[in-house]
Amino acid sequence: MDANAKKTALRMIPYGLYVLTAKGKDDAVAAATVNWVTQASFAPPLVAVGVKTDSHAHALIKESKAFALNVLGKGQQGMAFTFFKAAARDGQTVSGEPFRWGSTGAPILERTPAFVECRLVDSIERGDHSVFVAEVVDAGLAKDVEGRADDATLWLKDLGPNMFYGG
Amino acid sequence: MDANAKKTALRMIPYGLYVLTAKGKDDAVAAATVNWVTQASFAPPLVAVGVKTDSHAHALIKESKAFALNVLGKGQQGMAFTFFKAAARDGQTVSGEPFRWGSTGAPILERTPAFVECRLVDSIERGDHSVFVAEVVDAGLAKDVEGRADDATLWLKDLGPNMFYGG
Numbered sequence: 001m002d003a004n005a006k007k008t009a010l011r012m013i014p015y016g017l018y019v020l021t022a023k024g025k026d027d028a029v030a031a032a033t034v035n036w037v038t039q040a041s042f043a044p045p046l047v048a049v050g051v052k053t054d055s056h057a058h059a060l061i062k063e064s065k066a067f068a069l070n071v072l073g074k075g076q077q078g079m080a081f082t083f084f085k086a087a088a089r090d091g092q093t094v095s096g097e098p099f100r101w102g103s104t105g106a107p108i109l110e111r112t113p114a115f116v117e118c119r120l121v122d123s124i125e126r127g128d129h130s131v132f133v134a135e136v137v138d139a140g141l142a143k144d145v146e147g148r149a150d151d152a153t154l155w156l157k158d159l160g161p162n163m164f165y166g167g
Numbered sequence: 168m169d170a171n172a173k174k175t176a177l178r179m180i181p182y183g184l185y186v187l188t189a190k191g192k193d194d195a196v197a198a199a200t201v202n203w204v205t206q207a208s209f210a211p212p213l214v215a216v217g218v219k220t221d222s223h224a225h226a227l228i229k230e231s232k233a234f235a236l237n238v239l240g241k242g243q244q245g246m247a248f249t250f251f252k253a254a255a256r257d258g259q260t261v262s263g264e265p266f267r268w269g270s271t272g273a274p275i276l277e278r279t280p281a282f283v284e285c286r287l288v289d290s291i292e293r294g295d296h297s298v299f300v301a302e303v304v305d306a307g308l309a310k311d312v313e314g315r316a317d318d319a320t321l322w323l324k325d326l327g328p329n330m331f332y333g334g
Contacts, residue, residue: 006306009281010206010214011316012238016181038205039177040217041294042333047177048215048291048298050207071179114176124215124289124300127208131215131300133291139173148324149178149331157315164316166209 016153019070021107022060030056031087045136050129065120066104072154073113103138113142183320186237188274189227197223198254198261212303217296232287233271239321240280270305280309
């Protein structure tokens, strides 16, 4: 296999950006910017997300069997970069971002345009990231979306010409 | 759960477009435009794809344990629509598109800018689509890609202002 062709072909997959959040024991909070997300079924509504095996989010999803995907909006590059770093909770904020507890217990960020809350259904753990497949059990929008919904989302490409996950 | 919020939040996930191909017994060929695709690991290189359970592609992936994702390029809207319909093989073409057999046996379309060939690793079959997680074992590019690789890809949004998977 041509390593360059593999790298380029995989980088041709476009992505949006999301802050994945989960809650652990003693109300510990994990929050991390992720991009490997796809819907995976309509009925039931499932999503699949790739999560780094050695991350705090991975541990708390395994523990709580729930997570939220907070959809980043156009212009929220700063928040994307904030949650590339280790997150720290301080009361009802995480790395400076206010949140509330969702119906599954997962933190819902207050300043992102949309979220889905998910309950873990199953996982495939065969690489440096695990695939978590989860059912969407709650969702919310900060306001109505004008035009195509995916145009309101912060895209990986909006971070800059040379920004790809994994370098 | 607010059904409209769920629908809109899920439509905020941006997607590229791919022709998923697989080979069955007697060299039967399935080919279908899909968009629910994400990378899922770097080492080994894994992808996850959501495939409709009652589709020919689903049956042939289960049978052959392999498939290819042919990445559609900017301007290839016509090919995307062609493979929304049932595919028919005629010699070394499928629905009019020339192909060759890849190293896994999966058909590789000759006119798309890139492909990855994948061997099935595991699946989660819990909805109207199954999640197939597969290892990338071969890849190719028709030519070098200038600029961001994902800009060279045909995106779901390029099909029109109101085109979303599942209507």
